[in-house]
Amino acid sequence: GAVVSQHPSWVICKSGTSVKIECRSLDFQATTMFWYRQFPKQSLMLMATSNEGSKATYEQGVEKDKFLINHASLTLSTLTVTSAHPEDSSFYICSARDRVGLNEKLFFGSGTQLSVL
């Protein structure tokens, strides 16, 4: 299947700092990427839909000023957690849609474990 690369895999930061996470589609162009958050032993919660060349669409309850999303090219979306606090500690995972024949499939990045001290 298609390859989605996500970096970094792990990040530990101090409270109040900002953290940027990158999501790249390596062998296909992704006009739409998605950012999910996953707490331990829980499901993937959709945070926002990242659209190339336009503003991201955020899910209800997700602060757009807290979680900045930029999708400047067809292969790269970034999520910046601004002024991170311990409650932002979580597993963040991106995904991208790839068209396979007439169908679209969703492929995931490897995830980023964020720990805010």
Add this chain to the structure above:
Amino acid sequence: GENVEQHPSTLSVQEGDSAVIKCTYSDSASNYFPWYKQELGKRPQLIIDIRSNVGEKKDQRIAVTLNKTAKHFSLHITETQPEDSAVYFCAAHTGGFKTIFGAGTRLFVKA
């Protein structure tokens, strides 16, 4: 709103037995239903999917069924093996072009 319910939350089976995980969805416009397997600390991996114009699909030991009228879909794993132990998520690709996930099922296959 759009919602996907998944049951059971935990499932323990003996090696060689079958495992069944069931999901229901709320958005009648949903047209694509993937299933993912996630091992601890790793990304979800697509294991099988089904589209709304198909009632059943099989890939070796894994099969998925879809009942559009009832808005149910299920994952069936036969001849389970210890390496099948993981968390399984169902998902629905909604009419709003989002993929919504179920809560997950933690499958334990005992050797």
